[in-house]
Amino acid sequence: MRPTCTVQLLGGFRVEVDGHLVPTLAWRHRRGAELVQLLALAPGHRLHREEVIDRLWPGLSPGAGASNLRKATHYARRALGGKDAVVADGEQLVLWPAAELRVDAELAESSFRKALAAGTGLEASADLFGGELLPEGRYADWAESHRERLRQLRLEVLRAAGAWTQVLEVEPSDEEACRQLMRSHLEHSERRAAIRVFQRLREILRVDLGVAPEPATMAVFEEAIAGDSSQPPSAAEQAQALLARGLVSWSRRELDAAEGLAESARELALQQQLGRELGEASSLLGMVAFARGRWPDRFRQHFDEALELGAERAPFVLEAHVCLVQAFLTTADLEAVAAFAQRLLDHAIEAGSLPGEAAMSLLIGESQLFAGQLEEAREWLSRAAGLFEDLGGTSGRAFSLLRLAEVAGAQGRRSQASRQLNSALTLAHQSELASHLLPRIYAALIETAGSGERRRQVLADAERAVRPRESCGPCSIGLRVAAAVACSRNGDLARSRQWLADAERVAGMWQGTPWQAAVWEARAELRRAEGDEVQAGALLKEAAELFAERGRPLDEARCLAGIGQAVSVSESRPGPGRLRAPASEASAASPSPRR
DSSP states (O other), rough: OOEEEEEEBSSSSSEEEEEEEOOOOGGGGGGHHHHHHHHSSSGGEEEHHHHHHHHHOOOOOOHHHHHHHHHHHHHHHHHSSGGGGGEEETTTEEEEETTTEHHHHHHHHHHHHHHHHTTTTHHHHHHHHSSSSSSSGTTHHHHHHHHHHHHHHHHHHHHHHHHHHHHHHTTTTOOOHHHHHHHHHHTTTTTHHHHHHHHHHHHHHHTTTTOOOHHHHHHHHHHHHHBTBOOOOOOOHHHHHHHHHHHHHHHHHHHHHHHHHHHHHHHHHHHTTTTTOOOHHHHHHHHHHHTTTHHHHHHHHHHHTTTTHHHHHHHHHHHHHHHHHHHHHHHHHHHHHHHHHHHOOOOOOOOOOOHHHHHHHHHHHHHHHHTTOOHHHHHHHHHHHHHHHHHHHHHHHHHHHHHHHHHHTTTTOOHHHHHHHHHHHHHHSSTTTTTHHHHHHHHHHHHOOOOOOHHHHHHHHHHHHGGGSSSOOOGHHHHHHHHHHHHHTTTTHHHHHHHHHHHHHHTTTTTTHHHHHHHHHHHHHHHHHHTOHHHHHHHHHHHHHHHHHTOOHHHHHHHHHHHHHHHHHTTTTOOOSSOOOOOGGGGSOOOOOOO
16 A cells, blocks of 8 residues: 655644654754655656755755755654655655655645646635745855745735735735725725725835835725715825825825825814824935935924824924935934034923923934944943833833943943843834834844854744834845855855845945945855955945944944954965855854945
């Protein structure tokens, strides 16, 4: 009787042989599990030996790769119960060739394709999807193409079935699904439900500095808020319509129109005491002003107005400028930033505004931190953290603790930095600014991690918590850089290149900032991991010069220290044919602010 083997890859990795579950402990050697997973996903469940090595261990030499493959085959056979589980057929490896083999991902993909071709059975086919492909191996490069293919096929099936709510669970920014769901609600006279769908979409899109909904989506929304005479739109809905149109104008770079619509929304929000809409209007006006090189004047105006709003509404205005404040820190002279913040702090104290005092104490502390004045930075940031705690300001306190952790890290107090970052992380999950805070905090946690295993764990946590499509692009640059460096130090060069390419793409939108230098530094780490110490030193020199130009002495010093290490390693490199030792864990610099 032929043995049977069922391999589950969707929602988690499980294997049953003849109805008996292979215990988790049997997969304690990751190489064996990955070999089974790779072969289970391969056409015909077979792959050439060299292809297996290239996919699972792309950075290894042929000899080291072959050694890993022998070990992986041994562990896989032991877990599955014998040599028949993984068979060598010439130069190819085959998974269970003599068994009845069932792979849930394969069955789901086949069902998807048949349902799409026939146009029937779509709902039943969609139900076969048991979850994300190998969620425990989300960062495995070799699985990504399979994961994305299944994701796109599932989306096609859900769209064809008209399962718009499920489409949005998979892809929250899918505007066609939003429009269809909104129209469905309107057909059933559920106007408020249609408006809520739009509001969720707008929240997702505006995270990344003001991406606008498509005009077709706007048209359905305006139909929804028009309603009927018995149920006119609320003031909040009117303001949201103005803001959505303003974002459309912003996306088209029609700055005058965007400014006019944002002003109208802000006036309405002030009149009706709408905190959230007031903040969004202030953010859009700030973006227009930044594009015109007039942001400090606009922020000063909004800051002075916020002083009169009280502790309830002032934070909406001040937090609306959070990304622009950070951009200001990266582009302006730090002494000028500190002087600017000090003047506004004096206004806040005179007006008795604790939110204003807290915000400017934070900005002064940040400017001192980046200038390398660590004790002064610690005092200002501690003051800000205390004020935000008194106010119940979750976002401001999280930001203050993040910066205090960066001070502690720069002073070599790693354990204190970790405690502060974990406190900041808890607050960030509760914050309206989570899409801005989480990537920054996870970047600092990666830099603070003291071992390769800890870096892997923190990076895995970050990938679960930080959704790229729902996170602020500029605020995520630091995470991309930190991830690239961590992967280089851990020897995961393929993933490092992916993170680095992503960091370069986003940082390229912000020329003339320290982010450009941070990318050069990350590239140097990759070159060092590849064994090219000379090129690593040259890149670090370039990064140090860029950091110096932007007035970042701590970052400059870290890169200069790295140059010395690169030179010493290069001079003592082993000759041809000898293995190069991995970069020492001790070479990981204490975390200091790159952003």
